[in-house]
Amino acid sequence: MTTATKLQHYPVMLYEVTQVLINNPAGTYLDCTFGGGGHSRHFLEEFPNIQLYAIDRDPDAWKRAEELKREFPRNFFFECMPFSTLDRLGVKVFSGVLFDFGISSIQLDDAERGFSFRYHMPLDMRMNPKQGMSAQEFLKTASREQLIEAICDFGEEAQGRRIVDLILKNRGSEVLEFADTFADLIAQHCPRSGKIHPATKTFQGIRIAVNHELEEIQQALPKAFERLQPGGRLVVLSFHSLEDRIVKQFWRKMETSSRAKSLTPKPILPPPEEVKMNLRSRSAKLRILEKFQ
Numbered sequence: 001m002t003t004a005t006k007l008q009h010y011p012v013m014l015y016e017v018t019q020v021l022i023n024n025p026a027g028t029y030l031d032c033t034f035g036g037g038g039h040s041r042h043f044l045e046e047f048p049n050i051q052l053y054a055i056d057r058d059p060d061a062w063k064r065a066e067e068l069k070r071e072f073p074r075n076f077f078f079e080c081m082p083f084s085t086l087d088r089l090g091v092k093v094f095s096g097v098l099f100d101f102g103i104s105s106i107q108l109d110d111a112e113r114g115f116s117f118r119y120h121m122p123l124d125m126r127m128n129p130k131q132g133m134s135a136q137e138f139l140k141t142a143s144r145e146q147l148i149e150a151i152c153d154f155g156e157e158a159q160g161r162r163i164v165d166l167i168l169k170n171r172g173s174e175v176l177e178f179a180d181t182f183a184d185l186i187a188q189h190c191p192r193s194g195k196i197h198p199a200t201k202t203f204q205g206i207r208i209a210v211n212h213e214l215e216e217i218q219q220a221l222p223k224a225f226e227r228l229q230p231g232g233r234l235v236v237l238s239f240h241s242l243e244d245r246i247v248k249q250f251w252r253k254m255e256t257s258s259r260a261k262s263l264t265p266k267p268i269l270p271p272p273e274e275v276k277m278n279l280r281s282r283s284a285k286l287r288i289l290e291k292f293q
């Protein structure tokens, strides 16, 4: 058993999301990012007559989904899969689909997953540790251009090129193998004033690269839209400007082709009380797209 089972994730904008997603108390819904199951659990408790399908690419999420399945055996279903493959689900039509991008606090705080620079653990950062390349492998093998894309573009790290040079200079050293030693290396060479750790953006960029997060979103949004019934809604929580850009572009494309309307000309932001209670919510943006009848 990993420590993940004891960790917790606070669902972001829980009431706002529930209110806009569930427009039919007997509808069929899809939660594409089950995570700790906070959103899913709330939907089922508030609307016991819905059918809820949930997916997550992280095999640890499956254990939490099993618990929910025991409580709601007739109307909760879970599949461990990346959301880019949601077209493989047997159910063809949903009243609403939710995406809550990124990783959960459970994944971040689980030392063994290698997402956090707080721990002396192998740098892994894969949402599914059985698939794809770990962050450690990525640092060992990526070309200069791939490192620049990850750290400068995905991480939006202003000192990205300096950090890429550091990585290339330290190739072969154990320093690049562990989360804390890699973060210390960055902190030594690129110190920064302010509250956030100097390695934060680099870690975020590498995480986005090894999990192909932006491609996943690009592929999943049109597939989710195709499975919406008329009047159904796509509800998305993004936490990063690159995620949000893909969402906005997709909304615009559907609006200009007269297939849907955006219900959020401006994104809905979390209330200040929530940000105070759950710092992770501070960068959240909620956008809603409704398919035409």
Ligand SMILES: C[S@@+](CC[C@H](N)C(=O)[O-])C[C@H]1O[C@@H](n2cnc3c(N)ncnc32)[C@H](O)[C@@H]1O
Pocket: 009, 010, 011, 012, 032, 033, 034, 035, 036, 037, 038, 039, 040, 055, 056, 057, 058, 061, 081, 082, 083, 084, 100, 101, 102, 103, 104, 127, 216, 217
């Ligand atoms: C922010 S958390 C979701 C938290 C959840 N809404 C809750 O209330 O606990 C994001 C989850 O989405 C999953 N995820 C991210 N990208 C994914 C993808 N491409 N396919 C499937 N799951 C993904 C992550 O593994 C993580 O568990």
